Structures are given as C-alpha cells and as structure tokens.
Amino acid sequence: MKPAPLSYARASDVGHALALWREAGPDARILAGGQSLLAGLNLRLAEVDGLIDISRIASLRTIDLVGDTLRIGALTRHADLERSDLVALHAPALAQAAPLIAHPAIRTRGTIGGSLAYADPAAELPACMLALDAVIVAQGDGGERRIAARDFFTGVFETGLEPFELLIAVEIPVLRPGRAQAVRELARRSGDYAMAGLVAAADVTPAGLRDVRLAYFGVGGSPVLARAAMAALDAGRPVAEAEAALDDDLDPSDDLQASAAMKRHLAKVLLRRVLADLTGTEQGRPA
Numbered sequence: 028m029k030p031a032p033l034s035y036a037r038a039s040d041v042g043h044a045l046a047l048w049r050e051a052g053p054d055a056r057i058l059a060g061g062q063s064l065l066a067g068l069n070l071r072l073a074e075v076d077g078l079i080d081i082s083r084i085a086s087l088r089t090i091d092l093v094g095d096t097l098r099i100g101a102l103t104r105h106a107d108l109e110r111s112d113l114v115a116l117h118a119p120a121l122a123q124a125a126p127l128i129a130h131p132a133i134r135t136r137g138t139i140g141g142s143l144a145y146a147d148p149a150a151e152l153p154a155c156m157l158a159l160d161a162v163i164v165a166q167g168d169g170g171e172r173r174i175a176a177r178d179f180f181t182g183v184f185e186t187g188l189e190p191f192e193l194l195i196a197v198e199i200p201v202l203r204p205g206r207a208q209a210v211r212e213l214a215r216r217s218g219d220y221a222m223a224g225l226v227a228a229a230d231v232t233p234a235g236l237r238d239v240r241l242a243y244f245g246v247g248g249s250p251v252l253a254r255a256a257m258a259a260l261d262a263g264r265p266v267a268e269a270e271a272a273l274d275d276d277l278d279p280s281d282d283l284q285a286s287a288a289m290k291r292h293l294a295k296v297l298l299r300r301v302l303a304d305l306t307g308t309e310q311g312r313p314a
C-alpha cells in the first residue's frame with residue numbers, strides 16, 4: 028500500500044525544520060530515518076498532513092565528547108552507534124544495544140532521535156537512556172530544553188516533547204572508572220522486537236555492586252527502572268532477593284511477543300545474565 032496524499036518539505040537546518048513544521052501545522056510529522064513512520068503511513072496505520080524531512084541536516088549526525096559527556100546528534104544512525112569508537116569507550120551499552128535493533132538495513136537508516144521520539148516500549152535505546160542517566164535535548168522556537176530521560180518517556184509511544192519541538196541530541200555521562208554496563212535481551216528470532224530486555228550499569232567494587240541501574244524494556248508501557256531490585260543489589264542483598272523484588276517493580280501485559288507471565292520469568296533470567304556480565308562471574312557478584 029501507499030500512504031494517503033501528503034505534503035513533503037526538506038529542511039536544510041534545525042531553524043528551517045521548525046519553520047517548515049509551523050507552516051505545515053501540528054498534524055505534520057518529522058521524517059528522520061523513516062523506518063517506523065513510513066511503515067506506519069504505508070500500512071495506513073497512521074495519517075499525517077505532511078512530512079518535514081530532516082534526514083539531510085548533517086549537523087545532527089554527530090558523536091562528540093564534550094567534557095565528561097558524550098553528545099550524540101539526533102540523526103546518528105543505529106549503525107553509527109555500532110561502529111563508533113567513542114561510543115564503545117564511553118557508552119558501551121549503546122554499542123551493545125545497537126546490533127540488537129532490527130536488521131542491518133533498518134539500522135543503516137534508523138536514527139537515535141527517531142527511536143527516542145517514537146518511544147516504542149520494546150525498543151532498546153530508550154531503556155539505554157534511562158540506565159545511563161541521559162539527558163534528551165529538544166529545540167523549539169523558544170530555544171533548547173533539556174529533559175532527564177526519567178521524565179522523557181511518559182507512556183506507550185508518548186514522550187515529554189512539546190508540539191513543534193525537535194529532538195536534536197542526547198547527552199550521556201561518560202563511563203567512569205570502575206563502572207560497567209551490560210545489555211541483554213531475549214527475542215524469538217534475531218532482529219525481532221524483544222520479549223524482554225535489560226540495560227544495566229553499576230560500579231563494580233570489591234564489596235559488591237553499587238549505584239546499580241536496571242532499565243527494562245518490553246515489559247511495560249515505557250522503559251521501566253526496577254527500583255526495588257536496584258535497592259536490593261545496592262544494599263548487597265543476594266541476587267535471589269533482587270529477583271524477587273522484580274515482582275514489585277514490573278507489571279507487564281501480554282503482547283504479540285510473549286505472555287505477561289513469560290515476561291516476568293524472562294526478566295529474572297535477564298537479571299542473572301547481566302549481573303554475570305557486569306561482574307565477570309557466574310554468581311553475579313564481584314570475585
């Protein structure tokens with residue numbers, strides 16, 4: 028199928044994109060990699076008045092180290108994250124997550140900004156933002172606005188972006204010495220959306236894990252911070268207690284990928300696996 032008739036305009040820079048968007052009205056959409064938006068339009072699952080194509084704004088396809096922060100432009104593609112030395116060094120969770128997204132053809136076009144603005148609860152990158160304490164940078168007519176990742180994902184396919192606000196970048200604190208990150212997911216087939224997934228970060232100390240962050244995806248309406256399990260691990264409680272705490276943290280629903288009961292089970296399996304990844308031990312505790 029083809030989309031319903033709509034207008035199309037290509038923006039040359041961020042200011043131009045915002046002006047074109049105002050002109051086209053609130054029912055026009057930003058077109059980035061098009062991997063979610065165009066599929067929805069072609070299947071007539073979504074209808075929009077027009078498209079503002081930002082895909083050629085080169086200044087938004089950047090990865091820069093700015094002090095203690097890795098700043099990644101909104102048009103950075105999933106494949107760029109896979110290949111970047113800066114990402115591998117300073118935000119390894121993103122380098123681990125990117126190859127789990129869909130298939131190479133989609134990763135070649137899909138962008139980090141598109142993934143975050145789309146806010147699919149089963150997507151990898153929103154959970155990475157939550158686990159890594161990222162800040163989302165948006166730009167509207169009034170200038171730039173910074174939104175903590177924990178406030179950004181507000182519901183199923185919903186974000187804290189205001190009308191006519193463009194997501195222009197994300198800012199991620201760089202990995203500090205002694206801290207580790209790990210990403211795991213379980214999908215029916217390679218490239219499918221995950222039945223459940225987990226992005227984790229923690230300081231690995233001889234006394235145990237500290238400042239633990241556990242951000243699940245595919246198990247709620249938006250990425251979920253497993254606060255009770257995090258607190259159990261921070262307090263040095265056994266892994267089994269952290270697993271049990273997930274029953275309080277997570278309230279998944281059945282979906283096309285798996286039943287709620289299956290997702291609860293997989294969340295615990297994933298916890299064991301990321302703890303082993305973080306610590307390099309089978310027990311999930313520093314040796």
Ligand SMILES: Cc1cc2nc3c(=O)[nH]c(=O)nc-3n(C[C@H](O)[C@H](O)[C@H](O)COP(=O)(O)OP(=O)(O)OC[C@H]3O[C@@H](n4cnc5c(N)ncnc54)[C@H](O)[C@@H]3O)c2cc1C
Nearest residue numbers: 057059060061062063064129137138140141142144150194
């Ligand atoms: C078969 C298939 C499998 C997939 N599997 C996965 C998967 O396993 N995991 C996963 O995470 N994703 C998956 N995706 C989605 C893919 O990763 C998309 O690339 C991503 O969701 C959207 O990025 P995009 O750049 O293509 O955005 P687009 O499709 O261009 O846009 C998506 C939405 O975000 C808005 N938007 C885009 N950029 C901005 C911006 N800078 N500011 C404000 N709004 C913006 C658009 O208006 C639109 O509403 C899959 C897609 C397909 C088709």
